[in-house]
Amino acid sequence: MVETGTGLNQQLSLARAGDTRWGSHYRVLLRLKKMFTPIVEVLEELKYDRTTSEAKGLLLLMKQFDFVFMLYLMTDILGVTNELSQALQRSDQDILNVMQLVEVSKKMFQQMRDDGWEEFFEKVLLSCGNLVINMPDMESRNIKDTRSQRNAAFITHFHYFKYDYFVHIIDVILKELNERFSPESTELLQCVACLSPCSSFDAFDTKSIVKMARLYPNDFDDVEDEDLTTQLEVYIHCVRTDANFSNLKGLSELCRTLIRTKKHKTFKFVYKLVKLALTLPVSTTSVERAFSGMNYMMDYLRTKMSNAWLNDCLVTFVEKEVFCTVDDRDIINRFQVMRERRMQIKLK
Structure with a gap:
């Protein structure tokens, strides 16, 4: 039973999913799971209303096993990536935290793929029983295209839902994560994190920043490692003893402070690295x-x-x-x- 009252109805209402915020999709799916029965009851009333043509179609769709299966699958998947999505969309991105969340998401998806099917399927079956959803015979034949039943391969419903849905979707997500966060890009982001001014430049590491410079040969081709290392060592001593650089919260504030204090002219290499790091969120x-x-x-x-x-x-x-x-x-x-x-x- 869904409680109503001041402040309660807004928390349990179905919000519109945003186009660029995956967290909104996750919240919509969670509320849909919690309000599934009331929504079905409302659609049952609306299907007799001639002015509403979509209610009957939505009702038939929601009462199918495929709908409940995908509802739970997408809720679990977006639940794993929700914290990562939130971290990637923050204005003050903590790159080290983001990379840690990426690795955690990969491990959780791999564990879900290898050992999570039984637990997930039992959860779906229990939900279908509570919601009075007809479940197909998992050992019977599944026909994807009714026009080619004679030539279609014999695939059971169990094989279809496990491998064509569950395993396939997880494999696609793992592939995307590995391509988006390849070892090269991961190394670059870790090097960028060393430029962060947070906590009095606690993450500063000279070797990693020099390695980052070598990833941009067109910008640092004529700069020797020794010259860059020397400038970085002088730079870190200057900014840690300068009150203007205390309590900075990100690379954008660091860049503005370098310009305001005229230190971008003194530490040209560092300033160029900071500008390169600031272009990464453009993607x-x-x-x-x-x-x-x-x-x-x-x-x-x-x-x-x-x-x-x-x-x-x-x-x-x-x-x-x-x-x-x-x-x-x-x-x-x-x-x-x-x-x-x-x-x-x-x-x-």
């Missing part, structure tokens, strides 16, 4: 821009577009500056030679 911003762009692409006329078409539309929308440099004639010629056409396309 996070570009991802959020892509998600925001989906609002423009997924309109009423394109709600059923395929993933490939959606991907092509998003690429051209997000990377406007790049595609503006492409000549229209090149696009037409490319389209024209793809296959024979009845007429030639010409520019007006």
Whole structure:
């Protein structure tokens, strides 16, 4: 039973999931699990309302085993990545903490993949029993495409839900985490963390910062390791004894303080490293821009577009500056030679 009252109804209401905040999706799924029965009861009442055409379809969808299975699976997955998502979207990013959360997420997903199926499946079965959801016979045949039953391979429902859903989704997430946070990028982020001014430059490490400089050969090709090491040692002594650099909370404040105190002219190498470190969050911003762009692409006329078409539309929308440099004639010629056409396309 869902309690109501001042301040209670707002906490248990279904909020709209944000386009760029995965934490909002996690909260929506948690509340959907908790309010599943009241939501079904409301849809039962609304399905007889002629002015509401979606209630009946939503009701049929929610009463399927697939819906409950994916609800619990996505709740568990987003629960593992929730802290990581929150850490990546904070303005004052703690890089060392983020990298630790990445490693923890990888280990938890691998453990879930190897040993988590039985516990997860029992949880889904128990929920279906409490919610009176019909469960398919797990040993019976699963047909993905009803038009090709004769030629379809014999796959049981158990195999389908375990390997095509549970294992496959976890494998995709692990692959994405390994590609996004490769050993090279992990090493770079750990080196960047050594520039942090927090706690009186407690994370400062000369060798790691020199290693970071070597990852940018175009910017530090003419700088010797000895020169860079000497400047870093002088720099750390200066900033630790300067009251202007005490209680700084991030690289952005460090950069502003270097400019305000004119030390960016004295420690040119350090200032360049700080600027390079500040450009890293741009990748996070570009991802959020892509998600925001989906609002423009997924309109009423394109709600059923395929993933490939959606991907092509998003690429051209997000990377406007790049595609503006492409000549229209090149696009037409490319389209024209793809296959024979009845007429030639010409520019007006």
